[in-house]
């Protein structure tokens with residue numbers, strides 16, 4: 049039987065999709081995801097305050113898009129192959145939904161090889177309101193775009209008519225300018241956190257550089273691994289099977305130093321993080337290496353001043369997206385019940401250690417035992433879980449801690465074979 053096609057109302061649906069729950073820093077992070085997926089090494093984020101003509105622009109030096117690729121990319125629910133191990137995309141929506149959650153006009157311009165022309169299209173909410181059609185407009189005004197993509201491959205995302213960012217009927221004047229400065233700082237803090245692994249160069253890819261209004265972002269490491277008194281506890285891996293999909297979860301717990309045991313007071317202040325010490329305790333979830341959620345205990349325990357030094361990284365592979373219930377805005381996850389049960393004991397050991405350390409605050413300026421693990425890349429030698437002789441499990445832990453994301457499942461498979469002998 050032939051079906052009857054019922055096309056959604058463009059103006060109603062696009063307006064509703066503005067409210068998926070992004071805030072500005074999260075929306076910018078979704079755009080940065082795309083640049084990373086396109087292999088960008090440098091991403092520039094620029095904001096310009098000029099009343100109604102204010103704009104925000106994200107430009108990258110990634111692979112760029114050909115005309116057919118860009119047309120597909122502009123489509124809500126765009127389609128492409130997501131099989132690359134490190135691909136951060138999933139839904140085919142982020143660029144459109146994140147952008148139009150903040151502005152009324154999104155322009156995407158791109159160049160896929162140095163010799164080719166720049167191509168570009170816009171989604172414009174005024175046009176959609178007038179026509180009620182799923183129509184994009186070809187690039188006409190290249191003023192803000194042309195200074196980028198000069199003879200290089202890459203992509204520029206331009207947000208104009210920033211109604212949701214400025215939030216003023218008449219976006220002029222000092223308060224509005226201050227507002228734009230404040231939000232620049234929020235963007236900076238958020239990106240420094242969620243992309244810290246990319247910015248620090250610890251991954252098996254070229255170090256990422258993000259420049260926000262001409263200031264280069266510095267990675268914010270939640271675990272303060274550069275502090276001599278940070279303790280890295282034993283790393284664990286868990287195999288999870290959810291609705292027939294199996295994947296690996298890597299758990300990396302840390303106990304941070306007390307205030308007086310930081311190398312400097314300024315570093316202690318910085319370590320508080322965007323939401324400050326009490327709210328930043330708990331789990332840090334990463335989908336591949338991009339942080340999705342920071343702080344909180346996902347129902348395993350309550351936030352508590354006494355355990356605020358405990359921060360635990362949880363990295364899952366994208367096969368487990370459904371198990372972690374990842375949403376379109378990629379800003380929230382749920383800890384799967386089966387994983388909760390598996391990690392409960394270890395989380396308890398880490399929070400106990402954090403509580404003990406907190407209780408020792410001020411009693412000794414420096415711990416009597418030497419720190420076991422500090423600085424990124426060094427193998428964890430757990431102090432809280434004492435290990436005199438290395439067993440197979442402990443070797444497994446060490447191996448998994450130094451494996452690159454691409455090696456993880458192979459290393460895990462080899463270890464499983466070894467254990468079953």
Ligand SMILES: Nc1ncnc2c1ncn2[C@@H]1O[C@H](COP(=O)(O)OP(=O)(O)OP(=O)(O)O)[C@@H](O)[C@H]1O
Pocket residue numbers: 078081082083086108110111112113120121122126128136137138139140141142143144202203
């Ligand atoms: N900066 C960029 N460089 C190259 N291609 C890009 C860039 N930004 C977007 N694209 C292309 O546009 C497509 C659509 O992006 P969009 O963010 O809407 O969806 P997605 O990244 O595929 O999935 P998700 O909804 O999970 O973000 C991408 O799949 C990619 O092919």
Ligand SMILES: [Mg+2]
Pocket residue numbers: 078081082136137138141142143
């Ligand atoms: Mg995307």
